[in-house]
Amino acid sequence: MHSSKTYKKLVVITSRFPFPLEKGDKLRAYHQIKELAHHFEIHLISTSEINVGEKWKSQLKPYCKTITVYPINGFQKITGLLRQLLSKKPFQVGYFYHLSIQQKINKQLRRIQPDHIYCQLIRSAEYVKNYHDCPKTIDYMDAFSKGMERRANTANWIYKLIFQSEHKRLTNYENSIFEYFEHHTIISKQDKNYIFHTLKEQIHIVPNGVDESFLVSPSPSKQEFDLVFTGNMSYPPNITAVQFIVEEVLPLLPKNIKLKIAGASPSSEVLKLASDQVHITGFVEDIRTAYQSAKIFIAPMFLGTGLQNKLLEAMALGIPCITTSLANNALDAQPNHEILIADEAQTFAHQIQRLLAEPKLSQQLIEQGRSFISAKYKWNKVTQTLVDLIKN
Structure with a gap:
């Protein structure tokens, strides 16, 4: 994808490996990486709940200088969720965030020395929020808090309580995580209006496209x-x-x-x-x-x-x-x-x-x-x- 021209090093962090394209966040990440590779040297870091084989990695290799996948096992998922009972962070952030992976990503970032970090979704924001050696962009993609509120409105008793709690946690986290990133993107104007931050007008709308x-x-x-x-x-x-x-x-x-x-x-x-x-x-x-x-x-x-x-x-x-x-x-x-x-x-x-x-x-x-x-x-x-x- 690259000529002899020098490209800025861009680290892209996703909570799921962007292939196969059966989920919206994966499809968005895959096609954005494909386009970004025309302009930057891409270093992809993904967590994954499922095994990512070489066949799937081969779909991203033409666009990425390096690809690293950190598996999340069943024990990590459970402990990640349970940890959030003692915190105010969203459960889905805890599900994807683990200290052992954080330490490995810290080492990677020191080695790569990126010029910019692009973080897809608030689920992966914890891994880079305290990295300040280069500018960072966060892609909210959707207003997750609003989606959770809608689910709470139609759910039954115990699920309603869980979804209401997650809605509140997501609303607060979407607001607080804003401060850690220089740039912010979201998929639509409608979703932008659901982010409750005083500077939300600074969020740039980046829609999805079609292949x-x-x-x-x-x-x-x-x-x-x-x-x-x-x-x-x-x-x-x-x-x-x-x-x-x-x-x-x-x-x-x-x-x-x-x-x-x-x-x-x-x-x-x-x-x-x-x-x-x-x-x-x-x-x-x-x-x-x-x-x-x-x-x-x-x-x-x-x-x-x-x-x-x-x-x-x-x-x-x-x-x-x-x-x-x-x-x-x-x-x-x-x-x-x-x-x-x-x-x-x-x-x-x-x-x-x-x-x-x-x-x-x-x-x-x-x-x-x-x-x-x-x-x-x-x-x-x-x-x-x-x-x-x-x-x-």
Whole structure:
């Protein structure tokens, strides 16, 4: 990736190894590293709950000078969580932070002597917050505190208490960690407004993008399904979304309407939604095939924060999309022109029937949606703000 030109040394720290791309934070880190490698000498440091083999590392090697992965075992996870009972830090920070890893990272930083550190997520901020030998940038990505608050509002008793506690801890930590970093980024204006710091206007918005492979002219494929939803199917906002589709939207539609649910690690709640109308695939090697197998992409997102990669990808591939106001606040597509909006089951059913009955509307959303994504959400374009921050 590099010529003989001298590049600034950039250490990138992530709480999960950025491959495979089945989670939003991994996809964001992978594509940002790919773009940053055009401008910097990348040294990647990741913690990981799962074993990272050479096959996965090989996906990052073209972009990184060095790659180091620190495994987190079951004992460390439990002790990390328990430690937080005696502190005010978020449980998820404790889950990923361990003193033995801290000591190794300290040695690494002394050896590398970076010109800049880019820390993805507050989960990994503890490892570098007290390193002051170079400027640092933190990527909040999403406002985790707001996501936890939404989960608390819909959870039952004991989970409600846990989520409320984590919401409070996250709110305080997102605020306090701000001071340790020179630069700050987040995925959308909506998420920026949920960070409660007096200087939050200094946070730069760096959206996610779409891979070029999603923007090439789609090859014709048989659309066996009317509706499709994709995502990591163990992630609570995605579970809530597909339960809503199956239990509240499908009963309002004709019985011949078929839905595909595609994505890694379907939970037991998701698996039991399977029926003659509902097909659940699990992990899909090329997620583009899942999008292209249906006439409409439906994303009833009520709980999550951030910018939905699934909407970027579906629109880029030319699949008409229906989503909530919450999800579109981050995306900022034009309703009834580039996307359709619905916030309750009746409206989702109505929008689906409109699209199935009006080929002209469907074609308009396909064309305008693709143009919108191509103009606004290519990775090289959205990552430029981050490049400029690190360079300056």
